[in-house]
Amino acid sequence: MDWIKPGRATGLGSLPYQDELTAIKLIAKAMPHWPHWPQLPAKMPEQGFVVQYVQPLIKMGLLAVQSLKEPVFCRGETDWDAKTADFYEKYLAFSNDEPGAGQPFALTGEAFAGMETFMEHFSRFFPQAEGVKGHVSGPLTVGLQIKDEWGKACFYDEALRDILVHCLTVEAVLEAKRLKTLGLPVLIFIDDPGLFLIGASTHITLTRQDASTALAAIIKALQGLGVKVGVHACAGIDWSILFDLPLDLISFDAYHYFTGMALQADGLAGFLRRGGKMAWGLIPTSEEAWQETADTIFAKFQEQCDELTRRGIDSALLRKNMLWTPSCGTGALPVALAEHIYDLVEKVVENGVP
Template sequence: MDWIKPCRATGLGSLPYQDELAAIKLIAAAMPHWPHWPQLPAKIPEQGFLVQYVQPLIKLGVLTVQPVKDPVFCRQEADWDMKAANFYEKYLEFIEKQSAATQTFALTGEAFAGMEYFLSNFASYFPQAEGVKGHVSGPLTVGLQIKDERGRACFYDETLRDILIKCLAVEAIFEARRLKTLGLPVMIFIDDPSLFLIGSSSYITLTREVASAALATIIEALHAEDVKVGVHACAGIDWSILFDLPVDVISFDAYHYFTGMALQAERLAGYLSRGGKLAWGLVPTSDEAWQETPDSILARFEQQCTELANRGIDSIVLRQNIIWTPSCGTGALPVPLAEYIYNLIKEIGTINILGD
């Protein structure tokens, strides 16, 4: 039996609420079989994409938090080397399975209040659940936004990149272990939209090899925990980057960037033949959603299936390996729009596209 049934629905993570209960109720209505825990960046900055999973680096002082600015690796501080060494010491404690590492890397506090509320209330709100979904911020996107003391993206510095990747990998492992306590299959998406910058003339020093290696480290760490791993990119990337990685799910914005995926039909066919899944983000996370209905979304999907079939994709195989999602997170949207988007997901998830 496959690990996930065809055409189940889930979400990317963020919602615009400031109340966990409201978020859980929306998720339960739209995604009862594969719910995700909610990130609420509007409630508290620590639940934002950039800082949520680097909390250990902030706690240890490796990252300096500045008012109204992104955190920075301030290596000019007199004790920074000592703080970095302390991080590696804590990381080795984790590798050696010492309980002391839990205090450093555990997903606690307001940054992960949404996950704790989700776990504590899971039985009440998700009686039909077949699995659960988590998410972790991607190393390239975070690494390009967090800078060093000179204002240079930390991803370009080998030492800082190594610290960042190790932190994200351990946080992802802790998340996998927390979600597995529910006794259900787990999948975790690595959200890395900046993958679209690879090959850009503005980022000529950004190599595919380094970005892929960063992702591979986290993917392998999660696979070692026996969870399924997806990578989400909500822009038009070179999808062969992900086809070359051992990912179980490729999550993409099928509303705006379907053409790029269609152009890689041959590689897509190989990916599907290996059991790969596609998180088909066909519900736009923008005002465009107001113009859509379940019927219009499904009509667009049928057009896309026809185009892929014309390019050699087995339509039956494709349909059996789709997960419905919004095209991206909804944390920055107005609440009524986010609710409408989730309702669209709910409705299309009830429509049979398998033809049996």
């Protein structure tokens, strides 16, 4: 039996609320079959995209968080070597499944309050759930934001990138294990919008190989747990980067970047034939959403299916293998707009796949 039924929806993660239960109620209404746990970056800075999943590096003293700035690796400190050795010792203990080895990486505190509330109230709010969706920040995007002591993005430094990828992998694994306790299929999105910079003239030293290798490490670890894995990119990228990875799902902004996906129709067709799923982000996470209804969304989707058919894609296969989603997260939007976007998702789900 297929692991996602047609006409289902999920979200990217972030919402602009100050209260977890309010967010969960909205998710339950719009996405009852494949809910996601909420991130509330407006409430807690620790739930921000860059810092949420590197909390262990902050706690171990490898990263310093300066006021209103992204974290910085503390490589200039005299005890740096000891701290890195300690990190790898803890990582190896975790990899070897030693008792208590997950504690230094535990998803606790303010950074993961949304997940804890979601888990605590899951049976109450999600009686129709067929699966559950989580998320982890992508290594390229985070690695371009976190700097070394000289102000250089840490992703360009092999040693620092290795630390970052190992940390994100452990966090993703712990999240997946936590969600699996609900007894339902688990889907984890790796959110890596920075992939659009590969090939850009402003980032000529950024290589496809390094980005793919970093993603592959997290994908392999998650799939080893029997978890489905997707990658989300909300900008126009070279989609062959993702088609070439062993992914279960690709999530993209179908509202603004459909043309780029259509131009790579051969890759998309092959991905679908291999059993891949698409998260079709056709509900815009912008002011444009005020102009849309379920009917206009369906009309756009039909136009897109017609275009894909002209390019040799079996649109019926796509319809059977997709999730509806907002085009991106809503954490930075006004509350009224975020609620309208989730209401659009709800109405689209109610009407099914056209």
